[in-house]
Amino acid sequence: MKKNMITIDFLVDHLDTIPTLTKWFRDQWSDYFANWSDEDMMKDFLEDISRNSLPSRLVAFESNELVGTIVLRESEAETLPERQPELGGLYVVESYRGHGIGTELVRAGMKLAHEQGYSTISATTVKAAGILERLGWEFIKTVQYPDGEVSLYSCKL
Template sequence: MRVGPVLPGVHRAQPRAPGYNRVAAPPGPGPVERRHPMTPHLIVEPLADHAGLCPVVAQWFRNEWPRWYGPGGPGDADADAAAYAASRTRLPVGVIAFERGVPVGLAALKAEGLPTHPHLTPWAAAGYVVPSRRGRGIGAALLRELVRLAGTLGFPRVYCGTATAVRLLQREGWQQIDTVRHDGEALAIFCTSAVPVQTEKP
């Protein structure tokens, strides 16, 4: 899964200033360890529970999006990784995937997405899977966890802007709602319903 600094997209969208405004979400349970039936050895957990891996995440960002995070680029990989690890319940929130205990991917839910759609929130972003593990369902598992997380935090919908993750989003049942030009590239804007929080009956 590669989604660039807008979804760095659950495939790569062209980079833009990530703008990490913290948005308070309704109180609720934080994400928990989740195993995925299609990838039984995969576990997705909050990055906040693994803040010591922020240097690894930052290096992923620099490797995947050198124009944004590389020397001379406007992004700060260390600051962005730290922002994704700062909380379970306030945006931005990062989730990290492990396969047999080895970190293999990351995605994040953030308040801001494309400047053309400032009224929409939250956005799936920072989607990354290590190159050797791509094509194995890890990106899809991360994306599903973001949708579940959005529902846990009380959001009714999730959005994503991407140029390269269109097929993944379509397979996952997301609906395309718009197309915009961003940094000279056509980006598709997708939306899906967040997974509602299940409450126990009295």
């Protein structure tokens, strides 16, 4: 069985994907983005186009089809400012989940953080704990947000 090729690149090299990312995020996190216009969301993605400073968003392709994304950013959580930087916004198209794309995106984010000189990285997650644990991340604690609980993880690079 031939495995399809997963490629990961910087969002800045694929600005044409921003409308698709906007749709994905609106569909996946509809409550969070309820009061955002599409234009606001696209502007927000345009803030993630750096290659060598935060925030820096990566996009994943399988056989040249956009299938996922992740961002390396300053800690999103005001309650956890000591957790810099943070990997977040991990999204993989549902029909491509289980293909290793999320794992490759997390690996690429870890590599990017290391290349930018960070020695530790953090992430909060509801659903990706298995990926983080397989890659050697350490569970730190459960964090309670108004809209639910998330698990905080940390990884030495």
